[in-house]
Amino acid sequence: MSAITILGGGCTGPLVGLLLARRGHVVTLYERRADPRTHAVPAGRSINLALADRGIRALEQAGLMTSLRPMLVPMHSRMIHENGRPPLSLRYGQRPEEVLWSASRAGLHRALVEAAIAEGVDCRFGQALVDADFTDRTALLEDTNSGQRYRVPMAPAIAADGAGSVMRAAMARAGLCRATEDVLGHRYKELTIAATAEGQPQLDLGHLHIWPRSAHMLIALPNADHSFTLTLFMQAEGGATSFASLDDPSTARAFFADEYPDALALMPDFERQYAAHPVGRLATVYADVWHTQDTALLMGDAAHGIVPFHGQGLNACFEDCVALDRWVGDSANWQDCFHRFSAERRPNTDAIARMAIENYEEMRDAVRDPRFLLQKELSLLLERRHPNRFIPRYSMVMFHGEIPYAEAERRGAIQRKILAMATDGVTSLDALDFDRIDALVVDQLTPLGAVAS
Numbered sequence: 001m002s003a004i005t006i007l008g009g010g011c012t013g014p015l016v017g018l019l020l021a022r023r024g025h026v027v028t029l030y031e032r033r034a035d036p037r038t039h040a041v042p043a044g045r046s047i048n049l050a051l052a053d054r055g056i057r058a059l060e061q062a063g064l065m066t067s068l069r070p071m072l073v074p075m076h077s078r079m080i081h082e083n084g085r086p087p088l089s090l091r092y093g094q095r096p097e098e099v100l101w102s103a104s105r106a107g108l109h110r111a112l113v114e115a116a117i118a119e120g121v122d123c124r125f126g127q128a129l130v131d132a133d134f135t136d137r138t139a140l141l142e143d144t145n146s147g148q149r150y151r152v153p154m155a156p157a158i159a160a161d162g163a164g165s166v167m168r169a170a171m172a173r174a175g176l177c178r179a180t181e182d183v184l185g186h187r188y189k190e191l192t193i194a195a196t197a198e199g200q201p202q203l204d205l206g207h208l209h210i211w212p213r214s215a216h217m218l219i220a221l222p223n224a225d226h227s228f229t230l231t232l233f234m235q236a237e238g239g240a241t242s243f244a245s246l247d248d249p250s251t252a253r254a255f256f257a258d259e260y261p262d263a264l265a266l267m268p269d270f271e272r273q274y275a276a277h278p279v280g281r282l283a284t285v286y287a288d289v290w291h292t293q294d295t296a297l298l299m300g301d302a303a304h305g306i307v308p309f310h311g312q313g314l315n316a317c318f319e320d321c322v323a324l325d326r327w328v329g330d331s332a333n334w335q336d337c338f339h340r341f342s343a344e345r346r347p348n349t350d351a352i353a354r355m356a357i358e359n360y361e362e363m364r365d366a367v368r369d370p371r372f373l374l375q376k377e378l379s380l381l382l383e384r385r386h387p388n389r390f391i392p393r394y395s396m397v398m399f400h401g402e403i404p405y406a407e408a409e410r411r412g413a414i415q416r417k418i419l420a421m422a423t424d425g426v427t428s429l430d431a432l433d434f435d436r437i438d439a440l441v442v443d444q445l446t447p448l449g450a451v452a453s
Contacts, residue, residue, distance in 0.1 A: 001025050002334070005154050006121075007129045007139060008161030009033070011109050012300035012317040014116035014123070016158060018062055019325040021119045029121055030141055030152070032128035036110045048221040048229040049108060050075070050208065050311030051101040054401040058318035061325075064115055068108065072101040073222040079207035081262060089207065090373075094380050098399045100208065100311060102221040104229075129161055132170040137295050139167075156334045157296045158324075160317075163285050163305030168298055177289035177298075184282040184307055186360075187236045187243050191273045193266045195226035202266045203228055210363055211260050215241050217363060218260050230263065233360075236279075249274045282307045284353050290342040294334035297341070299324060304349035309360035310397060312352050312405075319401070320345060348405035355397065355409055370427070375419040377429060382418075382441060385434075389445040390415060403448070414444050 001024045006013045009031025017027045033039075051059075051072065059065050076099045080088040092098055117123055130149065131140040138151040159167030163181075171177045193202050203209055203220060209228070211218040216234035223229060235242040246252040249271035256264040264270060285305035291297040300317035307313075324341050331337035362372070382390040393412030396403045403411075422437045 002156065003028070003153070005139065005152055005157040006030070007154075007157055007159045007167060008165075008300075008302065009113065009123060009125070010160065010162055010300075011105070011112055011314055012321060013158075013160040014109075014112040014121065015058065015062060015318060016160065016299070016321040016324060017121040017123075018112075018116040018119045019321055020328060021116070021121050023325070023328060027116075027121045028152075029116065029123045030127040030129065031123065031125050032144060033125065035123075035125040036106065036113055040106070048223070048231075049103045049105050049314050050221065051103050052311060052315050052398040052401075054312070055315035055318045056101070057401045058322045061322055062115070064111070067115075068103075068111055071107045071111070071224050072103050073205060073224055074099045075102055075206060075208045075222065077207050079204060079209045081209060081211045081260075083259070083261070090376065093395050093399055094383065095399075098395065100398060102208070102223065104223060107224075129159075129166040132157075132167055132296065134171075134174050134176065134292055134295060154296050156294055156338075159296055159298050159302050160300045161302050163283065163301040165285075165298065165302035167296060168285075168287055168302050171287075171289070171292060171296070171298070174292075176292045177287050179285070179287045181305075182284045182286070184284070184357075185235055186233050187279045187281055189232045189243070189274070189279050190277050191230040191232065191267060191270070193220065193228040193230060193263070199226055201226040201228070211263065212363060213259055215239075216259070217360075218263060219363070220263070233282075236281075243279050284357070286350075286353070290346065291335075291338035294338065297324075297338045299341075304346070304353065306349075306353045306356045307360065308356070309363060310352065310356040312356060312397060316349055316352055316405070351405040351409040352397070355393075355405070355412075359394075371423060374423055374427070374429070378419060378422060378432070378437075379415065381429065382437070385438065386441050386445070388447045390441050391448065411445065418444065 003026045004020055006017050006027060006029040009029050013029050017029050021027045056065065059068060077089045077091045080090060092100065113123060126144040128142045128144050129139060130142050132154065137153060137155050139154045139157055140149060140151055142149045159165060161167055168179050172179045195201055201222065205222045209220040218230060218232050220228040220230045237244040246255055252274045253270055267273065283305065284307055285301065287298060287303055290303045299320045323345055327337045327341045331340060379392040383392060391400060393408055393415060396408035418440045422432055426432055
């Protein structure tokens with residue numbers, strides 16, 4: 001068995017550490033931030049998580065779902081809030097189990113750290129990765145309290161140190177990989193709709209709420225205490241609808257009064273929240289190589305950070321953990337394990353990065369288009385007619401963890417063309433030529449076999 005160094009203790013590091021410790025490895029985890037069991041997450045930096053099938057599968061494999069379930073809130077539908085119209089509920093799937101689970105990042109993180117420690121992972125907080133030497137195979141760390149620097153072996157080291165990965169930067173400087181960061185022109189700010197004085201929710205708990213406005217968007221995810229975490233997405237700069245233009249709480253209140261009046265009415269402390277919570281940046285991270293021999297491996301956001309608009313960032317990271325654990329069990333050595341892991345995961349994480357950007361465009365604009373609503377209705381109908389061939393792309397990503405992201409993207413492109421042809425010039429399901437549509441599905445989509453249920 002090996003002594004394994006894990007660099008980064010967000011949600012990915014503790015989960016992979018737990019899985020590897022169960023295989024008998026001696027795991028030491030280093031994290032620059034303070035212990036989440038004793039220190040709170042700064043306000044405005046959480047971005048609630050939407051756990052889907054891939055993430056749930058990983059947590060089940062780790063044996064954690066029973067203890068975590070009380071902190072999760074099921075969301076069966078989107079609720080679309082348009083000004084001047086009643087809210088519209090759009091169910092995500094059509095089976096009872098096809099739901100998303102809203103989770104507090106802070107609560108989930110704390111639970112994962114506790115579980116890793118209980119499994120024997122040595123978690124050391126306040127220890128920041130500074131650099132890595134790939135010749136002598138050591139990582140340079142710094143104690144954030146004392147300032148003392150020291151080296152630890154990385155043979156192997158697993159870098160789960162997030163989208164701003166120090167390990168990825170060190171590999172790039174050493175010429176071991178090429179890394180890029182595509183920064184989105186949009187930013188985000190978090191707000192909160194509290195529960196009533198009686199502890200009741202002010203929005204429907206079973207929905208992920210969306211206020212689509214083309215150039216900007218507000219979303220709300222429920223919490224176990226019946227509050228909602230809101231996230232405003234808009235351009236960083238430019239015009240009257242950007243964070244740069246909403247530079248004081250009074251201007252922001254006037255903007256919300258015009259664009260999101262129903263949400264504003266539920267936040268009596270809006271100005272205080274708006275002033276206190278920071279604006280966060282959004283980016284997609286790419287690295288062309290994820291490991292160097294048997295010395296170090298990038299995983300999670302360090303290898304493939306994505307924007308949050310498909311709710312798959314953490315789900316993809318948790319899927320990484322399961323895949324790496326499997327290859328650790330099946331590979332002859334660490335270099336082989338890292339190579340096989342990267343070869344399996346990179347095409348899939350590239351695919352979900354692209355789909356996340358596309359889903360942002362859908363969430364903030366397309367959900368308002370009658371043709372989009374017709375195509376969504378048709379896609380659910382086609383899933384019922386052809387359950388082993390046609391599964392909506394969103395459902396493949398969110399509810400079918402057995403279908404790789406890259407395959408969901410490939411099949412989704414075929415399905416999109418079928419839906420576009422079927423609804424061209426049509427405004428209702430009654431006007432569709434189902435003989436023609438069924439023939440297209442059978443001709444262009446191979447059966448998924450065991451995926452059907």
